[in-house]
Amino acid sequence: MTKLVTLTIDGMQVSVPEGTLVVDAAKKIGIEIPVFCYHPKMEPVGMCRMCLVEIGRPVIDRSTGQPVLEDDGSPKIQFSPNLETACTTPVGAGMVVLGATEKARSGREDIIEFLLTSHPLDCPICDKGGECPLQNLTIKYGSGQSRYLYDEKKHFVKHVSLGELIFLDRERCIQCGRCVRFQSEIVDDPVIGFFHRGRALEIVTYSNPGFDSYFSGNTTDICPVGALTTADFRFGARPWELNKAASICNHCPVGCNLTMNVRREAASGGDWVVKRVMPRQNESVNEIWVCDKGRFGYHFAASSSNDQTSFKRLSQPLVRKNAGSDHPGELVPASWDEALSVVSERFAEAGDGLLALAGGRLANEDLFNLKQLTTTLGGEAVLYTHMAGGELTTQLGIQPGSDIGTMGQGDAILVVACDLMEEAPIWWLRVKQAAERGSQLIILNSRSTKLDQAAAFVLRYPFGAETSAVLAMLNALSEKRLRLPEAVQVLERDPTLQAAAEVFSGANNALIMYGSDCIGLTESQALAQACANLLDATGHVGRPNNGLLGVWPRANDQGAWELGFQTQTKLEDALGAAAALYIVAADPAGDDPTYLGQSGFGGKAFVVVQDLYLTQTARLADVVLPAQSWIERDGSFTSGERRAQRFYPVIPPRTAPVSRAESPSTNKAPLLIAGDEVMESPLPDFAITAMITLRIDSEARITASSAARVFNQMAETVPAFSDQTYLELAQVHEQWPIVGRDDLYYGGTSYENTGGLGMQLALNTSDTPSTTRLAGTTVEFIRMPKLGQIAFPIARLYDRGKTLMPSQLLHERIGEPYIVLNVNDAEMLRIQDGDVVHMTVANREPDSPDRVTTGQTVVVQARLDQELPERVVLVPRSFGIPIDKPTPVEIRRTE
Amino acid sequence: MFAIELARGLYTTWREMFNKPVTIQYPDQRRPVYRRFKGRHSLHRYDNGLEKCIGCSLCAAACPADAIFVESAENTNAARFSPGERYASTYEINMLRCIYCGYCEDACPTEAIVLGDNYELSFTDRHDAIYTKEMLLEALPEGGSLTPQEVKPGVYTRSVPEMKDPVD
């Protein structure tokens, strides 16, 4: 327990832990000490001098060591002759701080006057105007008059772009250094810096592309002026014109809390549109930050059916004419009633031949209802993913009370087969910070990642040997040793591994984060099992801050695991064998045409696709059902840390009045819409599924009416959700630092959390016999082929996936499809860096792993890497290259 | 008794026949408005035709009736609407909502919006009451050219005109 120190600030007594800064102590009791350069998440620097206060300290008698007393018995206080900065002064016992005196007030007034000597008066056109700390504090503490000449202001070209995402206005900069400090201190990406000194100082970036950081958007939140603004929101609206709604990021399993700012827009025909995405404070999840993918990648959900680009949203159900006959026709618009009756009829016929394939961006409620549908019919519910092992995270995962933000000295985090920076940047940040607080970070990977810099132990295994590497750690700790493949024996004998294993075993709390870097479904299942075994053997289960954490490819994969979804190793076979397919929020045909088989999903299945867009898969479907995106409705996601979090409707559902000219009926009769236009608009996924189910079995326990009712049903049925309600998820408690209130100068423009902090799920202990826990892991190892290359899939934060491509702003960062080759291989193949190459992907069932049978060929750019082992090719996922597991490929130069 | 009253009444009639009439023949004749009369708004231009409005939306913020809607976009030198970086891509006033208080005029940092002396507002449809930017913009000054203009770089860099005498 840290020692408490009592001091008096403006007449109020406060007790705070030793070492607290005066400015924070004041904030805790609601006394305002204005700041510009100080930020509660960063080390103080005392650059702006805005926080000047009078500080008095008790006089201590040197001879006795006792405080000198005044005549009335109170301790004698001696004030320093100068004003002191409250942001750099730690509290002291008996200290007296005066922030409201005339002296302090005039000090602040002078500082403001100085800052304004060279600040342009372009508040009317500044994106920060209205939520600007300088503007607010000038009104509150400034004098309203300046003794300095306007001519002396510095003039620059109004804005320069620090890369295409962030704009800099050098005239507005007050040189507080928050952005530069954030980049170097917090996210360890020192890609912006100070240049020159004094009045000539400006912010520069020399990285390529400019401001090359996944966290760049956060600098615009903490910038106390409008010097840094995002290109996305540039002139989008004035802050006071925006409405806000709490949401959850849908891009990765971190589940960052967001606030979306919306406004009606003339360009969109008066529709409500999302103008910007801001972080919402949740100190256990994303603190007050959000990565640029979350900030700039929301356009996919916000696009409308009026969208002129290829990301036009579906607005009404489509049904194929003469489906099932020898000459199927086109997809034509239909009413919901028509579409649902076709679907329910055919699903009922299919019975247990139904296969529901769900994408991980669906909400818990959607997945639950899908599961209910397949349970009713006896079908199968499959999660569309390339990463398995989720059932282990429901048993040995982390549990209520866990928070990476509380891990520190004495704890350990093992990160296996995972490139956190690319897969889940905020987790990268949280893990890095845990390491800085003293957690022992152990990294097991086949290639170097950004997180290596923060790690205590960095261990490399040969490509494809991730499971063996984890078992090598287990071997290091146990008497009974598993025999491991030759390739990992070097690693097994490595004393660093021995040391890392002992540290992991001896840690108070230990967490394993495993990902799918360079591996697919089968390999990740084995890896998860090995990790579970290691956790179990070292006793790091069943306690907060211990357990297995999956770094999933999608936001709500964890939710799917909790609800009992399975994976299919041979998905193409399962798709081909099913009598009816219900594909929701997934586009297997677009990702890899081989999923279609010879004649499109086996040719005989009845295919229903439910999505936002007319995807490749949807084009082949018999019925296409338009779904609402998550920002048009409410629901909940389960983050990788097993935290169920609510999201709220941000914009009203897109409605599209049905045009009569498009009447599907041959005799040009008006559509049978019964005047109910709303019925022709997209519906929430859970509602569509429920409506189908209820048409099949009107007694089914499934509800279409509201997400809250679905959640209640889920809480009754699924043990992990048993103690949760929407009300519980919406609970908030006081968080530190205080942000998002009137005092924007303190924490920046991140929003205060009023929508709920969410709740972690209880561990599934019901079906966890110890035998499953310790089930042996098959020690398989991908052998390198004697000829040709093996492609290993890796994650890139900015990919060419369907949920990111609608964000035009990111296109330059996303780039074209590419592969990474070893230099020697490239030399042998006569390939130079940047060349365009043909890559032929082996068929899904190659006759022998050493031979590449003819498969699909993709044309990609080749990048060369010296560190990569020979015959290893790295292929980014979601770049249109159909590789989701280690796959033999053949590469040749494009002539 | 009756005759006296009648005569008195007729006297008034007779007398008024020689007075100047108080009514005018509207719309053939129009009464001048008072100097501080607040009529329909217009958006002003600079002499060269550039719009004074920079799309800052302060008028909309000041409007107590929420009658103004502004959306802004960025100027380029190839297509310049107003000086500086920002211009109003959409500017609408709902004249049915407007209470002609003139707060928008007070809030405007560039003196772009001015309440004129036009009080002849009538609509047959609620939608017609929404005046768009094209309807609100004043006529082109002599010698000016229509927006967007193509201009040389580095000339119109400031949105808010520099005030030479800060006291003004």
Place this chain on the structure above:
Amino acid sequence: MLAEKYTTEIQTILAKYPPEERRAAVMPLLYLVQRDQLYVDRHSMSEIAEILGISTTEVASVVGFYSLYYDQPGGKYRIQVCTDLPCALRGAEQFMEQLCQRLGIKPGETTSDGLFTVEPVMCLASCDKAPMFQVQSGGGLAYYEDQTVENALALIEQLRTEAASKGSAKRKDEYE
């Protein structure tokens, strides 16, 4: 290109610092570049960044902070006049203005013969002897304090003569 040209020099410089504090070598490496090409271009900054394992922006910040390094090409001699507050109070600004006027240039510009660049800089720690300036050339640096425009012009003339006679053009590097 830098690494190939000065392999041994770079090794010598790096050897002076502990391996985990390699970034400390940024200043000597910048000197190395500047001696070679009289200013530090963006490419060299990237090279130094790569050698030291830091970001190019960090190297650029060092170049920007110190008046000893330049990121733009200039004259053979850089006359850097301190115009910070104490110097300004002692007439440094007028001094620089007049000097520039006499040379026919504006502050920050280079004379037509390409020899002299006059620029204002931040504090040079000689407040009591203002107006003062430092002259930097390819090899070294010298302080000139308590200056008048006439003094300065005489010095410039002298340097011009020196530059003309090739042998004496190279000045002693005071840092080595």
